[in-house]
Amino acid sequence: MNSTLRSFVGHRISVHSHYLTSKKQQQLALVSALQSPSWTWTWTSSNFSAARSFSAASTGQAPDIRLYQYHICPFCNITKSVLSYAKIDYEKVEVNPLTKQELKPWSGDYKKVPIAVIDEEQVNGSEQIIDALLNTPNVQQYLQSRWNDESSEKDAIMTMQQFQNSENSQKWMRYAVDDLAALLYPNICGTLGDSYDAFSYVKNVDSFTAGQKLSTQMLGSLAMYFAASRVKSKRNITDEKKALEEALDKFEDEGLDSGKLSFCSGTSTPDLGDLAVFGVLYSVNGLQAHTDSIQLRGGPVKEWYD
Numbered sequence: 001m002n003s004t005l006r007s008f009v010g011h012r013i014s015v016h017s018h019y020l021t022s023k024k025q026q027q028l029a030l031v032s033a034l035q036s037p038s039w040t041w042t043w044t045s046s047n048f049s050a051a052r053s054f055s056a057a058s059t060g061q062a063p064d065i066r067l068y069q070y071h072i073c074p075f076c077n078i079t080k081s082v083l084s085y086a087k088i089d090y091e092k093v094e095v096n097p098l099t100k101q102e103l104k105p106w107s108g109d110y111k112k113v114p115i116a117v118i119d120e121e122q123v124n125g126s127e128q129i130i131d132a133l134l135n136t137p138n139v140q141q142y143l144q145s146r147w148n149d150e151s152s153e154k155d156a157i158m159t160m161q162q163f164q165n166s167e168n169s170q171k172w173m174r175y176a177v178d179d180l181a182a183l184l185y186p187n188i189c190g191t192l193g194d195s196y197d198a199f200s201y202v203k204n205v206d207s208f209t210a211g212q213k214l215s216t217q218m219l220g221s222l223a224m225y226f227a228a229s230r231v232k233s234k235r236n237i238t239d240e241k242k243a244l245e246e247a248l249d250k251f252e253d254e255g256l257d258s259g260k261l262s263f264c265s266g267t268s269t270p271d272l273g274d275l276a277v278f279g280v281l282y283s284v285n286g287l288q289a290h291t292d293s294i295q296l297r298g299g300p301v302k303e304w305y306d
Contacts, residue, residue, distance in 0.1 A: 005263065005270055005274055005275075005278050005304055005305055006278075006305060006306055008085060008269075008270055009081050009084050009085050009270075009275065009278060061138060062088065062089065062138050063088070063118050063119050063133075063136055063138065064118070064119050064120075065083070065088065065089075065090035065091065065116055065117070065118050066090065066091045066092075066093055066116065066117045067079065067080070067083070067090050067091070067092050067093065067114055067115075067116050067129075068093045068095050068102060068103060068107075068113055068114060068115040068116070068117075069092055069093070069094065069095060069113050069114050070094070070095060070097055070113050071094060071201040071205075072188070072198055072199075072201060072283050072284065073113055073114065073283065074176075074180075074181040074184055074279065074280040074283040075113075075114060075125075075126040075177070075181065076113055076114040076126070076283070077279040077280065077282050077283035078126050078130075078176065078177075078275070078276045078279035078280060079114050079116070079126045079129050079130060079279070080279065081275040081276070081278050081279035081282065082130050082133065082134075082272070082275055082279075083133070085270070085275055086133065086139050086142060086143060087142060088133065088139065090116075094205050094207075095113055096212075096216065097216070097220050097223075098215075098216060098219055098220060103115065106122075107122065107124075110124050112124070112125075114126055114129060116129045116132070118132060118133075130272070134160065134163075134164055140160060143160065143163070144159075144160070147159075147163075147269060150268065150269050151268070151269070152268045154268075155267045155268050155269070156267075158265075158267060158269045158271070162265075162271065163265075163271045163272055164271075164272050166271065168264065168265065168266060168271070168273060169265065169271040169272045169273045170273070171273065172251070172255055172264050172271075172273025172274065172276065172277055173272055173273050173276045175247075175250070175251065175255075175273075175277070176273070176276035176277045176279070176280045177276065179247055180244075180247055180248075180251075180277060180280045180281075181280050182231060182235065183237075183240065183243055183244045183247055184244075184280065184283065184284060184289065185224070185227060185228040185231040185232075186228045186231055186232045186237055186240035186243070187240050187241065187244050187284075187289040187292075187293075188224075188228075188284055188287055188288075188289045189221070189224040189225050189227065189228035190228055190232075190240055191225070192221065192222070192225050194287075194288065195221035195222070195224045195225040195228070196217060196218070196221040197287060197288070198221065198224065198284075198287055199216065199217040199220045199221045199224070200217065201286075202216045202217050202220075203217075241292065244289070244292075244293055245293075245297075248293055248297065248301055251264070251277060251301065252299065252300050252301050255273075255277070256300045256301070256304055258300065259299065259300030259303070262304070263304065264277070274304075278305065281293065281294060281305060294306075
């Protein structure tokens with residue numbers, strides 16, 4: 001394979017965030033997290049209409065974007081993979097998973113991530129954010145120009161319809177969202193030790209104080225451990241590593257045709273399905289689950305990813 005997905009998608013790693021919390025708030029948040037399913041990341045819809053035009057985007061200018069996220073949220077990383085693929089600059093705001101102070105009071109009743117503020121318009125949920133971005137003239141023009149440049153003689157030029165809405169693109173988007181993302185919980189938080197490691201990203205959030213980093217890692221890892229246990233029970237998973245391996249087997253066999261295809265789009269250019277699967281896997285970059293599912297696995301999936 002001449003081109004791998006990583007060569008198509010670049011990830012910005014700077015984090016812009018701010019926190020205001022207290023020990024009492026953290027304790028209350030932990031109790032709430034353990035009792036409420038809202039702790040889990042959600043691929044969600046909102047009342048936002050993708051046809052809405054943003055002030056800058058409607059004039060062909062690049063939209064101004066702030067993305068509120070959790071670093072290891074698979075749906076946030078799906079969104080970021082599209083942003084990066086489309087070469088859209090954006091500001092990341094790391095949200096405290098315990099207090100969600102960054103979302104108060106402006107986000108209303110919606111307290112999940114990702115949330116994007118695009119030209120001062122709030123857009124809730126990965127699917128809605130991606131729809132909004134792909135419906136802006138600036139992004140459409142850039143992508144069409146990119147696809148024209150990247151097209152090969154044997155492939156037809158990628159179109160926005162094929163990229164976003166083809167049967168194949170939607171199939172692997174749903175696979176990433178409904179199957180692959182859900183399997184990350186048990187694989188990164190199956191033990192308290194693994195869960196603690198998964199929250200080590202907070203050490204790199206510059207705006208966190210030492211105390212906030214420690215408390216978020218400790219309380220967050222405990223809550224996520226219980227969340228992972230609920231996912232295993234709901235999905236009847238007895239061996240989380242085997243379940244993840246089988247899910248990747250499906251992607252390798254059906255999506256990549258056992259290595260015969262460069263991308264699950266079936267062309268020399270990735271589509272939204274490719275970016276979604278990549279985003280989910282990238283969300284655990286640096287953790288053992290990433291090593292197991294990509295590096296140690298090898299073969300077509302690793303070639304596609306690297």
